[in-house]
Amino acid sequence: MTQPENPQQAPSKPKRSSAAKWIAIVVVVIIIIAGVVVVVTYHPTTPTKKTEKVTLSAPLVYTSTKIATTNEPISFTITNVTISPTNVTWNFGNGYYGYGSSVTYTYEYPGNYLVEVNYTYGGSFATNILSLYPITVSRNTTTINSTFSAQLTNPLILFNKTTNPTAPIFNQSASMDLIAGYLQPPTATGWSISQFTWTINGSTFKGQYLNTTANETGLYPIILNAITSNATSSHSNVVEESVFVRQTNQAAGILKGKGNVMNPNLITNAEVVPGGPYSLDPQIDWETVGMEVIRNVYQTLVAYNGTSTTSFIPVLATNIPSVANGEISSNYLNWTFYIRSNATFANGLPVTAFDVYFSIVRELLFTTGSPGTGGYTLAQALLPGYASGTPGFNNYYNITKAVTFSNSTQSVTFHLFKPVPYFLDLLADTPSSIMEYQWAVQNGAGLVFTPSGFNAYMNESNAPDYNLYLQWHTMGSGPFEVSQVQQGESITLIPNPYYHPPAYGFPKSNYTVVIDYVKEASTAVLMLEDGQADIVSGLPTSSIPSVQGLESTGAANIYTFSTMTTYFYPFNFDINETMLHSIGASYVIPSHYFANIYIRKAFADLFNYSEFLNDIVGNAKFHMTLGTGYVGLLPPGMLGYKPENQWENVPSYNITQAKEYLEMSGNLSTVVNFPMFVQSGDTTNYAAMAMWAQVIHSVDPNITATPVYITFSQMIAYTAVNQNPMPIYDLGWGTSIPDPINMIPPMYVAGGFYPSGDGIESASSLAAIGYPNEAQNFSLIGNLSNEAASNPNVTQRALEYQQANQLGINMTLYLYTYIPSGMWIYQSWLKGVQYEENPVVGGEVDTLYCYLSK
Template identity: 30%
Template structure:
């Protein structure tokens, strides 16, 4: 800058005017003075700039070696402090978001989280310039999961329950859980899973004395974390039944700023007691027999914001899927599990010899085998009598053990031996081709007698030789060959061997290191079968796994959650990619509102929203938060009639669900017809399921077990008629009215999965109609956990009268439906292992049982025909598709005329997931049933570096019409979804 004294005089351009005498000019400053002034200005500017920087705050970025840990474990944090120049860090004050704080001089503290929850971490650095710097605009998120199960869980079950604490984003102040001072949070607190500690023992049969061992929730308490009074529901000494757990919904105002933790405590109490002449009632016992759990949720009041990645992603690399499940899985043993909750876990941690190729249901890729066997490549004999698989060289289990042909033989042999187990084994799927009598339990001695008859027992030598010789191994060539006892078409055999349930390959060295060894002789085989009974499940096999899939178990906290992590040694294969995320957290949450709130808040990436709440899904989609994807399925759900109701009697009974009818109440066909005609199908589809209510298709009618879209389908839904006049007519013709008179009522319970609110509503509507059949009819609505429903389904010991359950296919062929659902047993009435299908065994549908009951003799001949037609489709006509279709359709028509069920719907499912999840379009193979996911097909931003990248905004509903189920293959190869072959407890999963 130049001094004004050095500038030349200006020359005006205006016209000249009167002369003005200029004033004498001022004397200019000496040059030296000007230089001093300039230097001083520069120095002052530099000092100002220095002081501006020196007295600044810099920045803090918090990271961790893990954003997810189980409760009771610790994780390390790192604070990267970028202070101003010439400034050092004196100390760091840590707030871990769970109510715990720590002052440290270092930047890498370790912290242990005691309670599950969602927390945010604040680090505040004290600087040498007297200032502080923090990460208030990027609080670091930590997800703490439920604590792992102990190595040897209590055989009675789990006595404690964890709560789930969330918030209603719509009813809270903007930004929740980050709210301005004076803002409010609308909390929602629920019980995650009811205690599973329920067990009855008849301690004195003569006096009808029972000891009822049970734990129940007694109280739920919400602490807001700011010192104000807690909100409480429950007195602490009154038991809440599992179908009616206490909840808390409370909106709280926060007047003071800070990072605090809100907590939810759930208290359970011991209500075990002994009672004579009746079902035990809950009654409090000694004080102190309680358990209390706590979950937490960080709330930040003031000017705070979360650290996000790739746009709005909160927890990169962690997929949290909140699923509609109660009771957790039954077992993680692929030789035993037969339900969809366990199937999902098994499918992600175990591999099969071959697998479906993408969404195709007729094309396969080799996995543990290195080639898909065919007649052309010589690995299938032309008579379809031998199938040889060569084991892929170098393939290893997750613990580093090599996969051998012997592992394959060992794994499939276990599946066949465990087929006689309980409650629902999967072994029939492969056994039907390898064991001549279909079921191992029918290999009896003396020859020709039936297991369960006096003097009959399992034939050890015959069992051993039949099972052992059905699979041969060549250790030198590393090949394993299956020898079906009758020809099996290659497509059908491929479908069966690709099923993880029964076909998952387990490390036999791990099995023998953690449980009993399989001894390869007659006695050893019979002894090994004992471990297939629910009461004898081996804990390590039930809750652990060593497979070769893309994931391994991080830990299990059944019935609340399962956590998976990538298999570190996994080698991707064509069609079978490796995992791309660091963790998969499967949370089992019964309460529908909690699942929806978790999805809206970003605490969940995927959450199941039921059809009844489809308006919630549409709202979240409209906000740009989620995508909706409809999925084709061949899933079917129905109401089962149990012909042999355990512990049920007229008047007072010890039945756990309150059934007070004769055990054979539903043997009488007129009673079944009366109940079926009282079901309002149109109301169910239009308003309860919601097709008309939401102008969407969540299901279609069916009758005849083979679903629409699959070879062998026959539409018998015209039999599904609501007619109360017909219902009363048939009721008046029942044996009950004949024997007791029309004015004598009864009590019957309807059981459904606890989390299925749609089924509850359907049951309530049906109950109103049933109570109009005659005077004094009492219908109870009894929701129970899915696991309890499965464990109830034991031959001769099933206490449910009517229950809502369904089927998702094991393999796409008619026999996967006709055999497990329609095939009646033909066994001695008291046989512990009847030889019928999955549902007939559980429901007392046994030809000899019907023949022994005067009310069932009219159904014997038709039942024998059904059994003969299915037998033909399995053996004589197995390779003749038109004959299989004919046999299947005849069996379906005859079964429908027996009115052994009330068909509800064939399912359309939909996924609801946050927009940052990609790959969901790869989950459309109907063999997955539209309910279970392969998480190695999904991606979520996994970078832990902050990014401004935006998330895609394509939010249109992706809908695949049901007609596409059959479009990828001819009718002979149409698709089938997985599940209730794995029993389907989840009508929907988002």
């Protein structure tokens, strides 16, 4: 047991004013004097009537909000009383008190609080301890700048539910087993968590784990202080949690919603994605973590109809255009959309055709952004120079010819240069999200509609020139708006007060949503067990037994489904050695080391695929299919898919073949020492890379590789063109369009999302550094992809994509790891999860919170 150290003073209770004491004294004196007068003057003939006790109803609590931020005043009112109560006392669950039927209180620290209220009438007393009122307070991040935030950690108070199943309600003298969790450690260079300090009733303890005894009865706080520091400075970050310790035979409980639901107005998702999203700007962000927020805040003209990948519903559009209704031309080159008149942004302004026009123009201008953006999806249909890589293809002339609008009819028309049968898929994707133009102007993102204005605006799609306000603030017309952002730690969504749902789908929500980005999977599981999280996602497969244990007791549900998501390790053809040295001075590797095809093939043949799937992913270990092997970029359900054994040149675990490739590479005597980058918290791929590195080193001792954790958002940032220091890294692709058009071009075509970040901006760039065969193959893939994109013959189109896919497999551009089985893990009280199954909504990992309820 941890021993208490020097007591630290807990927050003091507010004192009554001296004026109140003098009033009490005056009242007492008057009563005494009056009593003397009565005695002297009167001789009553009947005895004094005693005060009778009456039965009082248990009070209830009404508040202005159940979900608040620090420094936000909350009004509390006692209700469910049939008489005028006297001596109303409030205990706010943090050691502070208030008095009166209606009070206002402001919490200083974030935490989960319980509020007790009691009152008297005559000689009777009533209290709400059977239904203590819960209040959730989050940190107000508006006063925290990103530099300071990076030096902090957000602590969590977690209870061991095995030993404390009724926490935060305890019996007197019971053991309290507490765990100090945290969302993420500090991300600022040189900063780390140095200490956790607990304060309970004036006693102070140190350590991440605390076992103590609940000696004092009543309602009071547990205070956890997470101290972070570097060589010269330190910061404290406090969180509180109310506990109620009941006396012998005393009953106590917490007010819950229907079905015994915790925090009935709040949905919390604990995502094991350290670092959180890269951006919230829909025309910049092209990764699933940021897309989740974007999908809940912004809207597109159309969307997929529920779980269908072939049927669409209008969202901002009044209807789906067709040739029959005259909104698609007979040659399928002109598509007109009329804007729904009651669609409204979160600032109360209506969505107009010009807002749509601006957002689409912005998307096309940002097609060439770095790190890669999603604008290429729409550019394939609207800008003829994109496919051939013509410089300046997204210029003023081409864009204004491709998209036009009408203020008088509130419509937008797209002018395609070729028929595209999947055009609605492109418009349903997050890069085509609609942003309010005046808000963008007010925050420095206005666009000058001239050729020079367009050229200048393109710069804002590159990381050094991002509009930082738009990167972390939003203005959409979706069911939610962003209320709080603590970069890398958490994002809070609240209902959009001006939201008007479309005729189909995307209902209005009354819930506040908190998305916590958690570093440790164990923390996320504890949050689920403790009731602090309704959903957990991003868990490594090693956490499955813990979740299965919760499911067996009815504490959680596991919902599985198939996916089109692919995971892989890219090989970087052009490593930024300068940046790599800044990450680790001992790292040494030639910049074009992995441009050598025989090095890539050798590495691919040194990966033990069966051990990875059976023991590390855990198919055999956990007796369930958590992932399946694959090769190429046409997953099951995609046009052109073929089973793994029907492709040629498929890598396999073959040490003899790998040695031959190493000899053919001409690099057997080359000494290299480099990191393999893994997303923080991803213990599955960390173990896989450690296994891989060991085998590689055993075959060639000149090669030393070490898995290294970095945050997801930092990994995305590193993929900027000519800036990527990662020789090998762990990422994936969750297709948002169920067509090879969103697999082959971004993954296999030179200049695509991944190739551009891995040093393959064009086929000619490979020829220039001495790899003409790779250059020729990339040219062939580009030609096949372009032909397939506009081919109306489905059979021929599938064949062209298969040929492109085979060329990609031949070049071993990636080490293909697995296709995961989709898995939703959530509290048993959460409803609506069945609406989250669409395999192309953020690669089936994003949650549409408007469908969820408790």
